[in-house]
Amino acid sequence: MKYVVVTGGVMSGLGKGITAASTGRILKNKGYKVTAIKIDPYINIDAGTMSPFQHGEVYVLKDGGEVDIDLGHYERFMDIDLTSDHNITTGKIYKTVIEKERRGDYLGKTVQIIPHVTNEIKERIRHVAKKSGADICLVEVGGTVGDIESMPFLEAVRQMRSEEEKEDFALIHVTLVPIDTMDEQKTKPTQHSVKELRELGIQPDIIVARCKRPLNKSTKAKISLFCDVPEEAVISAHDADDIYKVPIQLEKEGLADYLMKRMSLVPLNDSQSWNEMVRRMESADRSVTVAIISKYGIEDVYLSVKEALKHAGIAMGTKVKIRWVESEDLEKADDVSPFFADVDGILVPGGFGMRGIEGNIKGIKYAREHNVPFLGLCMGFQLAVIEFTRNVVGYKDATSSEFSATGTHVIDILPEQKDIKNMGGTMRLGEHKSWIKDNTLAHRLYGTTKISERHRHRYEVNPDMIDEIESHGLVFSAKNDNRMEILELPTHRFFLGTQFHPEFKSRPERPSPPFLGFVKAMLEGKKPEAGKITAKAEKHPLST
Template sequence: MSGIGKGITAASIGRILKERGFDVTAIKIDPYLNVDAGTMSPFQHGEVYVLKDGGEVDLDLGNYERFLNKELTSEHNITTGKVYRSVIEKERNGDYLGRTVQIIPHITNEIKDRIRKVSEDSYADICLIELGGTVGDIEGMPFLEATRQLINEEGPNNVMLVHVTLVPTLEVVGEQKTKPTQHSVKELRELGLHPDIVVGRSQKPLNKKTKSKIALFCDVPKKSVISAPDARDIYEVPLQLEKEGATDIILNHLNLQSKEKDMQEWRKHVENILEPNDDIEIALVGKYTQLEDAYMSVTEALKHSAAKEGLELNINWINAEKLEKQKQNQIEKQLTNVDGIIVPGGFGKRGSEGKIKAIKTARTKKIPFLGLCFGFQLAVIEYARNVLKLQNCGSSEIMDELDEPVIDILPEQKNIKSLGGTMRLGNQTTIIEKQTLAHKLYQRTRIIERHRHRYEVNPEYIPQLEKAGMKFSGKEEKTGLIEILELPQHPFFMGTQFHPEFKSRLENPSPPFQGLIKTAKQNKKQK
């Protein structure tokens, strides 16, 4: 079932195998017709995660990167749109030599070819494949059939099928019900797929009776029924799976010898999250605050940094649209009690003025602030309006008639009409000026971070902004495009055109986020 936690389960399996010394890679299969996630609304699908090669993908790829601590590419996300587009292009080019093109074998072969290519190109020991959606959905059928064929072709000891299923508890009787699991396994078996492991998602651990019933009706050994109750934090899930013996079951099935067994380092990082010494409150000002998954990488990056500082992270979700209706003094009263403010990426006019008001509060009240992408651009607009006193200034993205377009479209974006995959995407190199906040945080003069934007700081206004006290401490290596801003007179005021949250890891938090949390911690002590 969609949203049950297949992505976290797959990522956690990857982590426990990595802890045993294996090189693991991952593939996410999304059965939707979109070619990628780039044009999808965060309200429907959560955040759009950006990979190093510019691939706009499902947020589960972000979980894979964070849990496996490795970088993936757009080939690691297979969608129906990609598969069908490729098959149709081959048919148009005559690659099938006049044969009738069908779901089987042409679509299923394309799916298998893509899986094998990623596995081979990654040189990994084990390739995880998460098949999204719900068992029985029409859109997922070709992928389930391709899975059946793959198991037959590779051999049962080279492929293992893990089925993640819901085990609800009826409050009336307090009993864990196995019927949803029985029926989903029955559906799979009718398709020629037999789960080797059943992972039961539930509120509380599966009891012995429930495990025995699932084993009996789903025809799996009792030890292969894995309990996956709600965890205190997603990073605790690998420890749960290890405790349930999932690693040994997987390795025995695949005839692999464990190289090592040590989860102490991971356990230590998890304990930092679960056993904090203090807490910190960060206000996240956005327009998708009703759906927290829309900012998943941002919240995870904040969590990574808070854990390193021994802090429990409390996020104050603030709807930017509501701020638009409030007066500045009301907003200041609301935000002066938080320890830090972050304005994440986004698009469009809706909520933008509310974000600008929040940024002004952070700047004037000396509250630690981090602006990401659109948040970075709005910080420039706020400064131009309230410090430079430029009238009718803003971004050409959200205002049609501007006297002062301090944020303007990138020159190479002006004639682009197609929306999908056409932004400035993926890894870009930034040169950082020494003796700046950015240099202090990164400890390097050359960094690589990921991007997703069409607009930039208008070069015509850079001299005015710098003269008024805004420091542009990072610029793109070849073009000089502004990448980082900071205010030297402020405890911590930083904006990045790039998205540092995409490279943050539990073991290695993102420097801008670490700087924000560390300064917020210091300021809290001084209050």
């Protein structure tokens, strides 16, 4: 097993996750099987109970792990499926160490950060790497060098480096090279960051320098001299206008060549599929605009939705533009039509809580009544049921037991959720199978009657009301036993809702079927010039 560890210095938000994901993609292009681990130094067990206002999106893995958005980047860039074992947090480590101490596993020894905590960290990394069957394991250490929370993890990295063969371990350090008022690239922040690493006993092998524009040769030479890395190992990671261009950019800058040489690797392949995908993305000659009705007002909360729309757009040769619409603004409006006057589709994503719900319902009603393509995800699916039950079936007090103790609970809590007290990791999570009815929109989109998609919810459509709802024209086209998984309106151009989150399985080269169908429907609603399906789009199996 070979390990590539990615650390970050100077400040947070530099793009360690994208750097790690891009490195993984580069190695995958060279023919190697790659897996990835994200270390989050927070004491939470996982990201499941964190506020979206603080943490952004909670990404859901196939086994139900609720994790940081960086694992979503890993899955999308490398086209792999990870599990909760691939996310290591301080909370997980300390919980395990304390449980071992209580069982007497340490034979009465004084339990300390070194060696007990660091050993646990190393054991977890090696276990996940081995279990994956990969050739190379990427490990991203969250936080910034110098943070007190990261210290045990960096010490574990230092120990692993000495325990592994030199060619089996490489460390990439991501830093910042700012530009001063004289338009000069400054290396001092990078020098200080590497100095902090060295004080911990760690010497980086490669420095990836985040900067506004490509590094000057003199800047590279200065970083090389002061940080004791070869000049060819100083990689310019200047701003890109799309994250999917970063692997190509880093490879052009020499990251692949140096890393392969440093780890005694030889190319087994030279896949160009990623480059071809980026070329398709850049050559898209049409566009559609989708309104996303937001509860949280923070784009990162809906990162996977944005990416899934982009994936579908790439397959259809189309740029998908997003207009963010605040649900609370819709609540206050007597007439919502100005919000949607020039959009091609409306999307309602997942979420929790009562705030802004009535605004979402107004948006769904507008989509249904004006034949505007609509896609509802998780909460959006449930709100579409509520809107239909209120305004078509006739239950004006239709609601969810999540929002109100009174009224007609067309959406109700899952039976197994009723007695749950702990909040972390207790929802209906991860991949569950659904069975799709023949001759439905869902069947045409997926091309099969059996699917598996990722979930994150506590509420469901009330089974006692399904027959009455369907008698008025809404079709539940996919089910898991008596749980409704997909809804659609056959009389509508495109009106689809999913109880699951299809965005979590969407990939740049394998777009999610509901998103692909949604973008196709928006395109077909355009005027003849923009609505024409080109040969490029027809090549995709789901574009016809």
